[in-house]
Amino acid sequence: MRLLFLQKDELAPFVCNLIASQEVVGPKARKGRFVFDKLESPDELRLDYDTTILPPKKYFFQPQQDLIKFSPGEFKGCIEPKPRILFGVHPYDIKAISMLDHLFSEGKKDWNYLAHRQAATIVGINVHKVYKHAFFESMGASIVTKGYDLFLTDIGEEGFVVDVATDKGEDLVRLGSFDQAAPEQMQKRRTILYGQTDRCPQKLDRMQDEIAEKVSLSYNHPIWEEMAGRCFSCGACNLVCPTCYCFDVQDVWNLDQASGTRFRTWDGCLTEDFAKVTVQGGQENFREDRASRYRHRIMRKAVYLNTKLEGPACVGCGRCASACPADLANPVPVLNTIMEE
Amino acid sequence: MDYPYLTDKEEKVKEAVQGEENIFLPKVAKILHVQPMAKTEKHFRLAFQDGTPMAHQPGQIVEASIFGFGEIPLGIASTPTREDHFDVVIRKTGRVSGALWDLNQGDAMYIRGPLGKGFPVEEFKGHDVLIVAGGIGLCPTRSMIEYIEDRREEFGRFILFFGARSPKEQLFLDDLERWRKEKEWIEYHETVDQAGGDWNGNVGVITTLFGKTDISKDTRVIICGPPVMYKFVIKELKKLSIPDSHIYVDLERRMKCGVGKCGHCQINGLYVCTDGPVFNFARIKNLEEAF
Numbered sequence: 001m002r003l004l005f006l007q008k009d010e011l012a013p014f015v016c017n018l019i020a021s022q023e024v025v026g027p028k029a030r031k032g033r034f035v036f037d038k039l040e041s042p043d044e045l046r047l048d049y050d051t052t053i054l055p056p057k058k059y060f061f062q063p064q065q066d067l068i069k070f071s072p073g074e075f076k077g078c079i080e081p082k083p084r085i086l087f088g089v090h091p092y093d094i095k096a097i098s099m100l101d102h103l104f105s106e107g108k109k110d111w112n113y114l115a116h117r118q119a120a121t122i123v124g125i126n127v128h129k130v131y132k133h134a135f136f137e138s139m140g141a142s143i144v145t146k147g148y149d150l151f152l153t154d155i156g157e158e159g160f161v162v163d164v165a166t167d168k169g170e171d172l173v174r175l176g177s178f179d180q181a182a183p184e185q186m187q188k189r190r191t192i193l194y195g196q197t198d199r200c201p202q203k204l205d206r207m208q209d210e211i212a213e214k215v216s217l218s219y220n221h222p223i224w225e226e227m228a229g230r231c232f233s234c235g236a237c238n239l240v241c242p243t244c245y246c247f248d249v250q251d252v253w254n255l256d257q258a259s260g261t262r263f264r265t266w267d268g269c270l271t272e273d274f275a276k277v278t279v280q281g282g283q284e285n286f287r288e289d290r291a292s293r294y295r296h297r298i299m300r301k302a303v304y305l306n307t308k309l310e311g312p313a314c315v316g317c318g319r320c321a322s323a324c325p326a327d328l329a330n331p332v333p334v335l336n337t338i339m340e341e
Numbered sequence: 342m343d344y345p346y347l348t349d350k351e352e353k354v355k356e357a358v359q360g361e362e363n364i365f366l367p368k369v370a371k372i373l374h375v376q377p378m379a380k381t382e383k384h385f386r387l388a389f390q391d392g393t394p395m396a397h398q399p400g401q402i403v404e405a406s407i408f409g410f411g412e413i414p415l416g417i418a419s420t421p422t423r424e425d426h427f428d429v430v431i432r433k434t435g436r437v438s439g440a441l442w443d444l445n446q447g448d449a450m451y452i453r454g455p456l457g458k459g460f461p462v463e464e465f466k467g468h469d470v471l472i473v474a475g476g477i478g479l480c481p482t483r484s485m486i487e488y489i490e491d492r493r494e495e496f497g498r499f500i501l502f503f504g505a506r507s508p509k510e511q512l513f514l515d516d517l518e519r520w521r522k523e524k525e526w527i528e529y530h531e532t533v534d535q536a537g538g539d540w541n542g543n544v545g546v547i548t549t550l551f552g553k554t555d556i557s558k559d560t561r562v563i564i565c566g567p568p569v570m571y572k573f574v575i576k577e578l579k580k581l582s583i584p585d586s587h588i589y590v591d592l593e594r595r596m597k598c599g600v601g602k603c604g605h606c607q608i609n610g611l612y613v614c615t616d617g618p619v620f621n622f623a624r625i626k627n628l629e630e631a632f
Binding site for chain 1: 605
């Protein structure tokens with residue numbers, strides 16, 4: 001780890017130089033909330049954001065992504081990665097990206113994701129303002145030590161201590177006016193990153209391992225029915241989740257009815273037809289009722305993916321809690337209720 | 342946890358763009374022969390255009406597609422020991438299967454695979470084998486039936502139970518005709534739920550066939566059929582004291598990617614496309630979503 005220092009008033013010129021070098025996306029204000037979007041100027045950058053509506057996974061695992069272009073007698077893949085800087089990514093989102101990196105590379109590697117991921121440079125930032133639904137401290141996602149190229153810690157009026165973690169990060173710092181970080185600046189960074197606990201308004205009462213074990217035994221718990229009674233099966237919780245990576249694949253014709261595209265789109269296990277198949281004698285839906293789908297999402301986050309990720313597939317960003325129209329997607333009260341018994 | 346792929350540089354990306362490493366790019370297979378079997382089922386015999394064999398395990402699956410319509414998972418219905426072709430059966434049920442069903446000899450079908458885990462053939466060697474196939478469940482298990490035929494000396498007794506809803510819905514009629522006669526390698530028993538026409542055989546659900554022959558408790562069993570069939574067959578196997586770990590079930594689910602990513606085929610925490618479609622019954626008997 002190499003720690004540099006960037007003065008507050010050197011941030012804008014640095015971001016300007018980055019924008020001149022390649023596409024830069026970062027948190028911008030939109031309609032009272034924040035979104036990751038392309039930066040045209042450093043003025044748009046809102047490093048004081050709480051969280052964004054959609055997580056930054058949309059740049060590697062796009063809401064709709066072309067997989068194959070076909071025409072009569074021919075077909076070819078569509079992997080065209082574009083270099084891009086993600087500027088101002090919070091630790092919980094960095095952790096979520098690292099999880100997706102693993103999930104798309106374990107077993108057979110999916111280069112439709114990985115090529116975009118490799119082409120990206122990630123600049124992290126410590127969380128300035130905590131989102132009202134956040135519980136990332138409970139998920140061990142308040143601090144990350146890898147998964148980024150640069151990580152900025154805002155130490156107050158003077159500026160940012162910058163952790164240069166990779167060669168890509170080294171390339172970026174050449175485009176700005178950085179100094180060596182002084183020992184007292186490093187100390188401030190440590191205090192801010194490691195000294196602030198208990199900032200999240202939402203908390204899980206137990207440790208992750210305990211939760212995984214107990215939730216796995218709660219398959220027939222009445223809470224699934226209780227919660228799902230109000231569920232619309234809309235899948236909004238899936239769509240805003242930084243670790244959800246299920247998708248559907250479809251073909252579409254061009255107007256010539258001869259050529260076209262095979263593409264994938266985000267899909268959600270809460271939607272009714274997610275596990276529906278046509279089998280002998282008609283339709284079979286392996287998670288037909290809402291409670292089974294609601295349970296599947298919580299189980300997948302808290303239990304099923306643990307074997308692949310060595311921990312839960314949730315980073316506590318709180319996006320699902322805000323996206324749910326029925327206010328029941330927040331896993332915190334569900335998990336706490338199960339753990340209480 | 343470290344992610345070594347992030348250091349695989351440009352060559353890998355280039356390979357992926359060009360197709361070598363792109364998990365979604367299919368291979369072209371030519372349709373060698375089409376055989377209508379029942380009202381909604383056709384048997385397609387295929388071979389990869391580049392001449393390579395499928396090189397699969399019995400019980401593995403493929404994703405089959407026609408561009409502009411989409412892709413569906415299918416069990417491979419032929420043995421890997423016959424390398425010059427592979428078979429699939431298309432049942433016309435929806436948009437994609439309907440488009441594939443309409444293909445003719447000489448047309449291309451686009452295939453990804455073999456995918457998933459098939460029957461663990463080594464575990465069957467030296468033992469009696471019972472296959473219980475219901476309806477279209479005969480298709481994926483035919484890969485094992487043919488495999489046993491080709492390597493007969495490696496297995497003990499071989500018993501096949503096949504149940505169909507009616508004689509009209511029986512599949513692979515030429516095979517059935519042969520299996521009825523070739524008693525030296527296969528003990529074939531069949532039933533239909535409802536007889537009709539000139540059917541003289543057994544009538545009743547598939548479990549009625551258990552009364553037709555003795556089955557040793559050392560038998561290795563494969564079950565593939567409609568979801569409702571499994572628990573009744575397993576009940577019969579319990580009566581015969583066959584342990585759960587000697588029972589293999591071949592399951593079907595909605596599937597999009599076939600490589601353990603898209604999430605559609607999940608049974609609790611398992612993926613049918615990579616952990617299955619063939620599962621040891623002892624491993625999944627307690628999973629609520631399995632049956």
